[in-house]
Amino acid sequence: MKTVQEETRKGPWTEQEDLQLVCFVGLFGDRRWDFIAKVSGLKVAGDNNRTGKSCRLRWVNYLHPDLKRGKMTPQEERLVLELHSKWGNRWSRIARKLPGRTDNEIKNYWRTHMRKKAQERKRAMSASSSSSSSSNSSSASGNPTVESIQSTETGEESFYDTGGITTVSTEQKSEELEKGEEGYSMDDIWKEIALSEDKNMTSVYDGCYSEEGCNFSCPPMASPSWGYSSNALWHMDDEGNKLFPFVNDQLFSCYDIVRESLLTAEL
DNA sequence: AAGTGTTTCAACCGCAACACG
DNA sequence: ACGTGTTGCGGTTGAAACACT
Incomplete structure (x- = not known):
């Protein structure tokens, strides 16, 4: 008997599914996802396997040829840090300033590293507070520390959400809070972390990224008019970055896949 | 080597915004 | 203006990989 989870x-994704998706995105572009899901045979009529939504996600987060894989560079880390302090959990917006990185990737990165940094900080603070135990001033001064931020029942939820602006509607409010109403924001914590990490590194953001006058050559996420050229069908590079798993020969089977799918798909 | 805890990241979900008839 | 379908976003989950004991 199938569980609900197995059903839904x-x-x-399998390699075959990826290949199918890439083929059809190449043919029809990265727009009509529901159409692509159906026509490619990934979504079988009446069944709920690979929906258009699912296809889009797979493409955007994994298959897109412009994606960078591998570790974030220090510059990217700093940029994420800065932009998050500015915009909060607006991941897609942040991602647009980091060519080749997806909102999902940044979100995961933030969550992971935020936790790590918070723990490091927590440790550092408990070490220092042991020498001046009675002067635990975080609550007395009204400035919550990472520790206190984290110490809600579920722990991480709170710090994950504390980046500042979480919704558009709260943006102004959050900006007010940043100006000191609530005191010690996550922004402040991050700034401290950043300062302690690398005092000499200049801001990547400064003079390069801005909402309006961005002179950084952020390439628009390539609309896949099948112009993969040398980027097409990427593979593992020397640094171990995961690249597109198909060898060029498999491109030729693309035609067959498309033909077969078009013949069998319920349109 | 085995067991256990932690981290990482792909994938899913629900909702809101948007496009279109 | 309204209904319907599609797309995009942020939050969450689950399983594999990794680290530690």
Whole structure:
């Protein structure tokens, strides 16, 4: 007997599915996702396997040829840090300033590293407070520390959300809070962390990224008019970055896949 | 080597915004 | 103006990979 989860969750994508998706995105572009899902045969009529939504996500987060894989560079880390302090959890907006990085990637990165930094900080603070135990001033001064931020029942939820602006409607409010109403924001914490990490590194953001006058050559996420050229069908590079898993020969099977799918798909 | 805890990241979900008839 | 379908976003989950004991 199938569980609900097995029925609804399709799980990881197979190479074959990826290939199919890439083929059809190449043919029809990265827009009509529901159409692509159906026509490619990834979404079988009446069944709920790979929906258009699911296809889009797979493409955007994994298959897109312009994606950078591998570790974030220090510059990217700093940029994420700065932009998050500015915009809060507006991941897609932040991602647009980091060419080749997805909102999902940045979100995951933030969550992971935020936790790590918070823990490091917590440790550092408990070490220092042991020498001046009675002067635990975080609550007395009204400035919550990472420790206190984290110490809600579920722990991480709070610090994950504390980046500042979480919704558009709260933006102004958050900006007010940043100006000191609430005191010690996550922004402040991050700034301290950043300062302690690398005092000499200049801001990547400064003079390069700005909402209006961005002179950084952020390439628009390539609309896949099948212009992959040398980027097409990427693979593992020397540094171990995961690249597109198909060898060029497999491109030729693309035609067959498309033809077969078009013949069998319920349109 | 085995067991356990932690981290990482792909994938899913729900909702809101948007496009279009 | 309204209904319907699609797309995009942020939050959450689950499983694999990794680290530690």
